[in-house]
Amino acid sequence: MYVKICGLRTAETVDAAVEAGADAVGFVFAPGSPRLIEAQAACALAARVPGTVETVGVFRGQPVEEVLATASSARLTTIQLHGDEEDEDFERLRAEGFRTIRALSWDVYLARALTDPLDRLLIDAPLPGNGTRFDTDLLLDRPPRGFWLLAGGLDPANVAGAVRSAAPKGVDVSSGVESSKGVKSADLIRRFVAAARNA
Ligand SMILES: O=C(O)c1ccccc1NCC(=O)[C@H](O)[C@H](O)COP(=O)(O)O
Numbered sequence: 001m002y003v004k005i006c007g008l009r010t011a012e013t014v015d016a017a018v019e020a021g022a023d024a025v026g027f028v029f030a031p032g033s034p035r036l037i038e039a040q041a042a043c044a045l046a047a048r049v050p051g052t053v054e055t056v057g058v059f060r061g062q063p064v065e066e067v068l069a070t071a072s073s074a075r076l077t078t079i080q081l082h083g084d085e086e087d088e089d090f091e092r093l094r095a096e097g098f099r100t101i102r103a104l105s106w107d108v109y110l111a112r113a114l115t116d117p118l119d120r121l122l123i124d125a126p127l128p129g130n131g132t133r134f135d136t137d138l139l140l141d142r143p144p145r146g147f148w149l150l151a152g153g154l155d156p157a158n159v160a161g162a163v164r165s166a167a168p169k170g171v172d173v174s175s176g177v178e179s180s181k182g183v184k185s186a187d188l189i190r191r192f193v194a195a196a197r198n199a
Pocket residue numbers: 006007026028030033034035058059060082124127128129130131132151152153154172173174175176
């Protein structure tokens with residue numbers, strides 16, 4: 001089970017995620033997020049992460065050139081886009097050597113023709129980063145194929161049940177491992193990774 005911890009902003013919590021065995025750490029560059037981080041600060045945190053762990057930049061509605069500039073200066077491995085980006089945007093990011101995650105709310109996922117299978121999917125609640133769940137039975141009409149991550153309101157107490165119910169390839173969390181909005185808890189991170197791994 002692939003585990004991504006998103007919205008990290010401190011060395012302590014990045015280290016906790018890595019030491020707990022997370023597969024990816026996420027840094028949010030979307031304007032208005034309470035987890036917003038500057039590229040230089042993300043670069044310093046990314047330098048603490050071994051090559052076996054992905055460093056994911058999260059963007060929403062930003063021009064591809066801006067995304068590429070930030071991802072390069074922050075030395076990220078992976079780019080996650082949350083807006084209504086087109087396949088060409090993802091092709092450009094891959095051409096520049098980045099791995100990609102296409103984040104969609106569950107209703108958009110169901111409404112749109114399947115995206116480029118080269119992109120990993122992250123299927124989320126309508127408001128990303130908001131700590132709200134959605135009923136994954138809604139996906140039964142068209143179960144996601146390939147590598148997909150479940151996100152939206154997960155936490156150490158509910159992640160095992162969510163995995164058993166929806167059978168994703170990975171999980172992603174932000175609010176559920178925070179002691180307050182935007183403030184990550186190393187203990188909750190450790191507990192989330194353990195619970196996801198033991199689902
Ligand atoms: O986390 C944010 O603040 C955020 C803001 C704008 C776009 C995306 C954002 N987060 C994307 C993520 O990958 C979150 O981890 C995901 O939506 C799950 O969030 P949560 O429900 O809080 O666990």
